[in-house]
Amino acid sequence: MLRLPALAALLTFGLAFASAPVLPPLPVLVPSVPTETVPPTPAAGLRGLWLDGFGPGLMTRAQATRAVNDAAALGVNTLFVQSIRRADCLCLRASVPPVGGLEPGFDPLETVIQLAHARHMRVIGWISVTGAWNSSVPSRRTEQVFQQHGPDAGLNSWLARRPDGSWKSGADAWLDPGIPAAADFMAGSALSLVTHYDLDGLQLDRIRYPDGGDWGYSPVTLARYRLETGARGVPAATDERWRSWKRAQVTALTRRIALEARGARPGILISAATIVYGDGPTDLNGFHATRSYAEVLQDWPAWMAEGLLDLNVMMNYKRDGVGDQAAWFDHWNTFAASLQRPGAAVAAGTAMYLNSPAVTAAQAGRATALGLGWVGYAYRTPTAAVYAASQTQPQGFAAVQAALQSQDGSPLPAPLAWSPPSVLRRAVLGRVVGLSQPGGVPVEVYAPDGQLLGRTTTDGNGYYGFADLNGERAEVRVGDQRWTESLQAGLTRFPNLLLRQVTRVND
Template sequence: MRQGWWLLLTGTMAIAGAQAEFRGFWVDGFNEGFHTPEEVDTLLRRVRTANMNAVIVQMRKRGDAHYLSPFEPFATNQQPGFDALAYLIEKAHGMQPPIEVHVWVNCHPIWPGNGWPADPKHVLNRFPEIQTENLQGERVTEVGYGMDWGHPLANAFFTRVALDIIRRYDIDGLHFDYIRYTGENWGYNPVSVERFNRRYGRTGKPEPTDPLWKQWRRDQVTAIVRKVYANAAAIKPQVKISAALITWGDGPRDTDDWVNRSAHSRVFQDWRGWLEEGILDMAIPMIYYNQANPERARFYLNWVTFLKDHQYGRHGVAGIGNYLNSWENTLQQIEIARAPSPKGNRLMGVNFFSYAATSGNGTEGGARRYEEGFYQLLGERAFPEWVPTPPMEWKHHPTRGHLMGTVLKARDLSWVDGATVELYRHGTRIRQMQTDGTGFYAFVHLEPGVYSVVVRAEGLPAAQTQTVVITPGLTTALHWLLGETDALPLRRLKSLNDLPDGTRVLLMPKRVLNDTLSPDQPLQIGELLGEHTLEVQLREQALPWLREDRVAVLGTLTTRPDGSRMLTDAVAQWLGVL
């Protein structure tokens, strides 16, 4: 009987495998996988044996980097000086056929719960104020110290870490993990609570189950995803944004039941909403269940079915916990993932956790590691022939465009938190949102054409209106300065030649021309198009500025002994990549 079942399974899987399909491994940074060139070579050999077409590699674990980062310290368990990401990309893309490289970044966890990082470059030493807290004021979560998405600086820092990877490395995708909170008792960073109270006229600490407070924290997580997605589309439109997503417990029956699931109600990760908005290209829920347990097998089936029927034109991929399952049960879960739902919908592929832990007995500690037979089994029975990953038509043949921008106060370039941004077409308001804690907003996947944008903010002058043209496949930036300023707003740097020393000037947007990695290094800015440049001496520099950043600058005009002009006593605000 078992032999006959295997023959049927093998035949069915071979037919399904003939079409484009995402086939990947999660490759974590704690175990062997990419710490040395030899580990990378072994990884790619096994991936080829299994006829896989992608790897999702954990390049950020807890505020560290397995690549060369200007923002975070080098991982201590990495071969010193070895840029794992650069080497992996070169080798994987050089294979025939090539293997996609998706960079996995842990978002929330930044340090284990014991001790404290020694490296001054670590985010906890740079910005200890961004830590999350629970209702009781404790800071060590179940995964250690974590960033609180309600603190604008956490938003700003992580966004720049993520976009730096996309800009400097030829990656195929960026993959979020822990893009959430750890539970409804967390998210009580004092700055986040103060912002919430100011927005809604409250005082004190809200209860963990307060619906408005839960939605607030949900919005803070979504804001990060939206900000990275829009800026990534501006840098490299083909880069795929994906995430490892929560599926604790049984799967939802429908969209009404979705709000009762842990992802939405406990850790504030509205990944169904991200797919619907279009700020996530590929959803990979971590459907880690032991197929030998009938209840858990039902959980797996229900989550896979929900994902098949709720992709919203994007890609759903089943995250299979092979580390919990026997080889046979992993193959069975692949077949379940490949089968159509009762409504006739299919997923776009499968991804395995993990490359290191290849099979198990249903428990966290029972996993077997690096079994060569497992990689061979996948290549012989699950994936007997190599196929490419499915194309993302909205990226390869875009028919829509994106709009994003930042709203700042003109007097000091501080972020305007909670400004209302309205989007109109043909006189009808079609979308509306509030800026996040960094003044950022984005409307994605807009039909091409002419739009009007209205911005208003409490305590600042009346609404401003601008017109913008949306073009298919392009991201358009529209930044705003609200309120009065004692500085002279200028569009062009050459206008500085006619002004006397001591004039306070405001410039936006300008292009950063140099990497400034230390506070004593001056910032060089230039026009978005043009040859004029200007040196800027900043009052302080919290983070490095990187070439091709876009900034707003406010400073005092000065003439140097050689006759050239510069700005001193200046402040700068990051606007994004456009």
């Protein structure tokens, strides 16, 4: 347990969020703040398609135009467009460099937004939050994060590592959410999309640790963990205290991005592409035994309950006809449907690339029958035959379109527009500054009548936040320090709390 004794502290308005990138928003692109609660629309109205940037499809204007036209013909109303891929972007105005191989002067994200909005489709910027590099298609730009903070950068390396110091997960390098500078970089990258593009939403992918469960052993991450918990030595991968601490870092990064994005663009939809390996649970206790929670450290039911996600798109990549996978698919959908509430919708993302068109249509139908939305992965590989290179992409896409639109009651076409569930949120974002190690500081928020509204801890950069508070005023407490602020609709930034000293006492 951490105690904060009464020590000299100052509340200051002048201290800016110094470590966060300063990216001025474009006011003409920001919608007005909602003034009232909007009745929720069933998530089943969502029909989506992922447009990935791992191959042809978004690299030229002709490809992007064809992709949007094909999506419109299919009947989808929401495009999840890969934007930040591996700390590079299929765009020109983000804080990370553009991907290699783009048509000169061409901005894929801007073009898709313009074309899709003209057809009344929503555009969600899909980002790989922790993606850093891939050895098969390495970025060699000197400004790319891997070149600056890769495996040979010593304590300035931001990569997730195993206990033996290795950093590759297959061909990929991942950034570690437990490293404060890396978390700041990831939050700033996401914010740069929100402030520079007219996006309807942001989707957080790879907002987790890599598969395997034995990650997070960067010297910087381990030093933070020991300081904040009093633990000694190197924790085992199965140490639940260690896993819980790392899980909290993933959630803190999710919270920071969600709140910063909502502050920059009120009304933006926050989504995550979430992990649903294996069979689905029947309740939250069962979820805590899944690989989602125990291995990759992604607690997405808690994110939904806290109000961090407006839309959870499960990557429910199962193959009907292979073992019990059809039942696994349905079990995950049933579990997630039980968690839906106003402002927290769920969609089933299905693996078109692993299935036949008939199975894709059947899975989409079963998901939407439960009141979930549907999102297909992916436009570039719409069938198992295309993925196996035994069918061309146009042939496969036409086959999927025929299957989805072949009979009455089929999942597509959907209504032209989908209005996501929307609620009026009052959120708080603040920061504790002045400490050399500001992470892990307990923060509480109270209503004016003294009712405890929420409890959290600061992240490695000192940020804390509350996504969905009741009432029009709130008091934040850190130790015996208190600050009360009126809450506006949307995000209220509290002044920085400057602590001169914090003594941690471990029980």
